[in-house]
Amino acid sequence: MIDIEEIGLKAKNASVELQKVSTKKKNAALLAMATALEKNTARIIVENSLDMKDAGDNGVAPAMLDRLKLTEERIRAMADGLRNVAQLSDPIGEVIRGWVNEDELQISQIRVPLGVIGMIFEARPNVTVDASGLTFKSGNAVILRGGKEAIRSNIVLADVLREALEENKLPVDAIQMIDDPSHEGVNQMMHLNQYIDVLIPRGGAKFIQMVVQNSTVPVIETGAGNCHVYVDELADLKKALPIIINAKTQRPSVCNAMEKLVVHSAVAKELLPQLKEALEPFNVDLRGDEATKAILPDIKLATEEDWGTEYNDYIMAIKIVDSVDEAIAHINKYNTKHSEAIITEDYTASQKFTNEIDAAVVYVNASTRFTDGFKFGFGAEIGISTQKLHARGPMGLNELTSTKYVIRGNGQIRES
Known part of the structure; x- marks a missing residue:
């Protein structure tokens, strides 16, 4: 011993x-x-x-x-x-x-x-x-x-x-x-x-x-990453697709990988079929709420457990919302205070999101995968703190x- x-x-x-x-x-x-x-x-x-x-x-x-x-x-x-x-x-x-x-x-x-x-x-x-x-x-x-x-x-x-x-x-x-x-x-x-x-x-x-x-x-306290990407109604979808794919599939086992996608209802019908097709080579298991299933009927229905789960795998749950306020409320309810992102061309929406989201790192028009001490210029990291006392973030x-x-x-x- x-x-x-x-x-x-x-x-x-x-x-x-x-x-x-x-x-x-x-x-x-x-x-x-x-x-x-x-x-x-x-x-x-x-x-x-x-x-x-x-x-x-x-x-x-x-x-x-x-x-x-x-x-x-x-x-x-x-x-x-x-x-x-x-x-x-x-x-x-x-x-x-x-x-x-x-x-x-x-x-x-x-x-x-x-x-x-x-x-x-x-x-x-x-x-x-x-x-x-x-x-x-x-x-x-x-x-x-x-x-x-x-x-x-x-x-x-x-x-x-x-x-x-x-x-x-x-x-x-x-x-x-x-x-x-x-x-x-x-x-x-x-x-x-x-x-x-x-x-x-x-x-x-x-x-x-x-x-x-x-x-x-x-x-x-470090590490657990139930990270979200929110696609706003004024998002540039040409930016959104590569960001989502990168955040979910580059290394799905790490804590800064995206686990949940939140999409504004105004762009959901255009974005989601394109996204499903783009994710097919990666065999991502998609799950969604009722509104998402109405657009992608062959995916699984997300459960309450899904919203709070860090998958660390090729699995993603999708939530459709009607406003940035609803997106923020949903994310703050289920996130682990790690990394959250908004995709939008609306400065006011981006400011609201960065001000009101409770997380160590908040992104505008970028992948959550950048939450990393090396990428932040720290040489390396000992962990990503998700608490508020002493240290927060990488x-x-x-x-x-x-x-x-x-x-x-x-x-x-x-x-x-």
């Missing part, structure tokens, strides 16, 4: 050592990690292929297998992500604001690391690399616990990164992978307040809520910091 407390103590000690590491050394280590990933591509793919075989034998859905699979191109992309992180400004020590108060005290608010970050995630081995790079650059130690489907992939990736740290004479325990996929490890992490400063779960909605409801360690380096106040005086004492 793994000793989570020992792992936590090692991470806490490593986080203290990281505070002494210069930006130059951190960047050099990140570049070394990137090179190590590329040099060990064959070793990584061997372990990943074993995970893929087991997952396939266990009936894991094709869309989820896509999340799990590592290729030379994906490993190279992970390495490039580390290089991008190395190029970013180091947030630690940044003075956010400073002033002199009435007592002539010089007050500065500066960025500091969170400390030790716990990551609990499911079958996405790229999280191992993204999380390790971002936490290391921001001066945090990380404890990683991946899902059983990717256990070999996660272990080999963490080993490669730790080897690069050791070669650069930096604390290897800044990155630790729990190699026991049992639930006992998760339970212990959720109550390791003395060592873990914040816990970040990534996975399905039920899994995330389990962590939120049971953890005594502070949690940043979390990069700045979101992995806290602040402290440094006060400089000249003998002042308080008299009242």
